[in-house]
Amino acid sequence: MTDTPANADAAMMSELRALLDKQAIYEVLVSYCRGADRGDADLIAAAYHDDAIEDHGGTFKGPASEYVATMRKVLPKAPRMTHAVTNIMIELDGDRALTECYIMTFSRRDTGVDDPFDSLTMARVIDRFERRDGRWAIAHRRLAWEWNHEMPLHESWGRGAIAPDPAALVRGAKKPDDILYSQDWS
Numbered sequence: 501m502t503d504t505p506a507n508a509d510a511a512m513m514s515e516l517r518a519l520l521d522k523q524a525i526y527e528v529l530v531s532y533c534r535g536a537d538r539g540d541a542d543l544i545a546a547a548y549h550d551d552a553i554e555d556h557g558g559t560f561k562g563p564a565s566e567y568v569a570t571m572r573k574v575l576p577k578a579p580r581m582t583h584a585v586t587n588i589m590i591e592l593d594g595d596r597a598l599t600e601c602y603i604m605t606f607s608r609r610d611t612g613v614d615d616p617f618d619s620l621t622m623a624r625v626i627d628r629f630e631r632r633d634g635r636w637a638i639a640h641r642r643l644a645w646e647w648n649h650e651m652p653l654h655e656s657w658g659r660g661a662i663a664p665d666p667a668a669l670v671r672g673a674k675k676p677d678d679i680l681y682s683q684d685w686s
Contacts, residue, residue: 533583539575539674557643
C-alpha cells in the first residue's frame with residue numbers, strides 16, 4: 501500500500517488523537533496532585549470514575565469514592581505537602597490506557613509533634629484509565645511505596661540568601677487560603 505494524501509492525513513489524525521488523549525490523562529494525574537497539595541478533595545474526586553477502585557499500597561483498598569471521603573476529612577488538616585509527578589508512561593489502547601508514574605512527595609511535619617521533621621517519599625502508581633462519554637478518568641489505581649526518607653526540620657531559606665526575613669514570604673496553603681483560589685490578580 502502506498503502512502504496517499506488521504507492515508508497520510510488519517511495517520512496524522514490518529515497521532516494527533518493519541519497526543520490529545522495523553523495530554524488529557526496527564527492533566528488528570530497532575531490535577532490529582534494539586535488536589536492533594538491544596539487540600540481540594542473535589543480535584544481528587546474528579547480524577548476517578550464513579551465506580552473506580554483505589555488500592556493505596558496497604559493504607560486503603562476499596563471504592564475510590566470512600567477514599568475521597570476520607571481525604572475530605574484528612575486533607576484540610578494535613579501538613580504542608582508538595583507532590584511531583586515524574587516518569588509518566590501512558591500506553592493507549594482505544595478507550596483504555598495503562599499508565600505508570602512516580603509521585604515524589606515532600607511533607608513538613610511541624611505541628612502537633614515534639615520533634616518536627618520533613619519527609620520525602622517516592623511512590624509509584626499504576627492506573628487503568630478509561631474514556632467514558634469523552635472523559636478520561638481513573639477506573640482502577642494501584643500504588644506501591646518505593647522509599648521514604650525523613651530528616652530533621654531545618655529551614656533557613658538558603659541561609660538567608662533567598663529570604664532574609666522568612667516571615668515576609670507568601671506561603672502555600674490549603675483551599676481556600678492558597679493563592680490558586682485568590683481572585684486578586686492585581
